[in-house]
Amino acid sequence: MPPTKLDALIIGAGFAGLYQLLCLRDRQDLNVQVLEAGAGVGGTWFWNRYPGARCDSESHSYCYSFSPELTQEWQWSERYPQQPEIMRYLNHVADRFDLRRSIRFDTRVTDAHYDATENRWQVTTGAGDRYSVTYLITAVGCLSTANVPSITGLQDFAGNWYHTGEWPHDGVDFTGKRVGIIGTGSTGIQAIPVIAETAAHLTVFQRTANYSVPARNVPLTPEFQQYVRDNAALIRATMHSTANGHPFVVEDQSVFDVTDEQRTAIFEAAWAKGGLQFRANFRDITTDLAANATAANFIKAKIRQIVNNPATAEKLADIDHPYAAKRPPIDSDYFETYNRDTVELVDVRAAPITHITPSGIATANGEYPVDIIVFATGFDAMTGPMLRIDITGRDGLKLRDAWEAGPTNYLGLQIPGFPNLFTVTGPGSPSVLCNMPVAIEQHAEWIAACIAHMRTHGIATTEATQAAAIEWVGQVNDAANATLLPHAKHSWYLGANIPGKPRIFMPYAGGMARYREICADVAAQGYVGFTLAGANASPSPSATGPG
Numbered sequence: 001m002p003p004t005k006l007d008a009l010i011i012g013a014g015f016a017g018l019y020q021l022l023c024l025r026d027r028q029d030l031n032v033q034v035l036e037a038g039a040g041v042g043g044t045w046f047w048n049r050y051p052g053a054r055c056d057s058e059s060h061s062y063c064y065s066f067s068p069e070l071t072q073e074w075q076w077s078e079r080y081p082q083q084p085e086i087m088r089y090l091n092h093v094a095d096r097f098d099l100r101r102s103i104r105f106d107t108r109v110t111d112a113h114y115d116a117t118e119n120r121w122q123v124t125t126g127a128g129d130r131y132s133v134t135y136l137i138t139a140v141g142c143l144s145t146a147n148v149p150s151i152t153g154l155q156d157f158a159g160n161w162y163h164t165g166e167w168p169h170d171g172v173d174f175t176g177k178r179v180g181i182i183g184t185g186s187t188g189i190q191a192i193p194v195i196a197e198t199a200a201h202l203t204v205f206q207r208t209a210n211y212s213v214p215a216r217n218v219p220l221t222p223e224f225q226q227y228v229r230d231n232a233a234l235i236r237a238t239m240h241s242t243a244n245g246h247p248f249v250v251e252d253q254s255v256f257d258v259t260d261e262q263r264t265a266i267f268e269a270a271w272a273k274g275g276l277q278f279r280a281n282f283r284d285i286t287t288d289l290a291a292n293a294t295a296a297n298f299i300k301a302k303i304r305q306i307v308n309n310p311a312t313a314e315k316l317a318d319i320d321h322p323y324a325a326k327r328p329p330i331d332s333d334y335f336e337t338y339n340r341d342t343v344e345l346v347d348v349r350a351a352p353i354t355h356i357t358p359s360g361i362a363t364a365n366g367e368y369p370v371d372i373i374v375f376a377t378g379f380d381a382m383t384g385p386m387l388r389i390d391i392t393g394r395d396g397l398k399l400r401d402a403w404e405a406g407p408t409n410y411l412g413l414q415i416p417g418f419p420n421l422f423t424v425t426g427p428g429s430p431s432v433l434c435n436m437p438v439a440i441e442q443h444a445e446w447i448a449a450c451i452a453h454m455r456t457h458g459i460a461t462t463e464a465t466q467a468a469a470i471e472w473v474g475q476v477n478d479a480a481n482a483t484l485l486p487h488a489k490h491s492w493y494l495g496a497n498i499p500g501k502p503r504i505f506m507p508y509a510g511g512m513a514r515y516r517e518i519c520a521d522v523a524a525q526g527y528v529g530f531t532l533a534g535a536n537a538s539p540s541p542s543a544t545g546p547g
């Protein structure tokens, strides 16, 4: 069978793939297909069905904003949307815009290689189906490759074990079970209180203690829902003007502009309000160690106040990194959960996990019997979802070789040596440091505009130059170093959670608003930093990207 010929192929049907499809199929009338490994739309939300799975962005901002009609007709029920509600939303979007007819589900892309003679990408799926496409767009998500640590003995464990990112669709019944959960990142912090509600006993294996601020989730009032409808344009403008794409603005004051009493009052009010904007009360919490320490110490004091057992409180408050240097979790009764008689905290930094036995988890301090193990151990983030596809670019260059020392790309959008391959929210873009739908809409629109430009001007290939990519990686490093983010040595932002992964700060920390401007300038200057080639293409004005 000859391969199916398409203008564009999109890998993934999450937030990114759905909108990219709409941008290319409905606005440019291209022949587009989406291939999706899951049995339905949703991307990360299709797989992450663990107990307590909920978005930490507020619901009225964790959605598309490109369609005023969609915004007006959809109504969120809670301050933070739960996984099933996000799935209902994305299914609604798929139906409303008639996207499903262009998506093939249960179809995993295994291999994509660039054929220079035809200037096409040849794509193969797990079932052996082949596609030949002009533009290849990966919308594979940043956190879609589950990391199950290699711990000796897991294969002999007599009970069941699960990774939160590949959760069974019919759920897991913890009633009467002894459960062990490994990991206290955002996921573990969401799951632990919910699992503790039904488990007979829950043992939490903590390697790195973590900050968390109450989410204060509540049902949305009709007044707030009306406010969202009436102020959609303002909310969108705010999200587009801020560094992190959230609908709140970081206050332009230093923690040292106020007295100790005033600062405590501000932190108390933020703690009572809850949510990710805890860090937004002062401009220097994320950039200055001394300023950060005031927020960190406030949260540590809260932990000691909430947790009754002083030894447990000390383990929870013994945090080795600045606040928000790792992705800051928000929670519903996380620290309170340690006051249950049935919940136990084990410090596996002090006494590491040595192996798994048929009946439990063994540490240097002894064995903890469990019937179920939950791995809340995160993901091979950002590069993992790309590298598990065998991608080969120009002259046989494998992506895994091009990225051996860490991801090199330009604006997080294109990789030198991989013409006409575009990545949505790849490494080098703000993505995970931003409210994701905001980052995704900007990327999908930029990519669509680039493809439209190519078609209008008879350009056959667009490819990031090596010089622009190297310069951009420098900017990504500089942006990270201007913040406290690199101070968290065990962070997945740095690839530090995966043994052997190069330690490179992956997302762009310069802020979404700044990044949006840079990308717009690059396009306005005739795609500076990209080589545009083809019958009518004029050469790129400069080999390097924006300064």
Ligand code: N01
Pocket (backbone or CB within 6 Å): 054, 055, 056, 057, 143, 149, 182, 183, 184, 185, 186, 187, 188, 190, 205, 206, 207, 208, 327, 348, 353, 376, 377, 378, 379, 432, 490, 492, 497
């Ligand atoms: O994963 P993580 P996550 N032995 O990598 C521990 C997004 N998210 O799934 O810190 C013992 O943050 C590891 O310990 P350490 C969000 O962007 C979004 O929680 O490496 N422990 C850590 O405690 C988030 O940042 C939402 O020392 C081991 C934990 O496992 C990202 O997903 C909700 C270990 C992993 O934490 C990832 O969060 C939830 C081992 N061998 C998540 N290996 C939303 O709101 C790992 N750990 C949308």
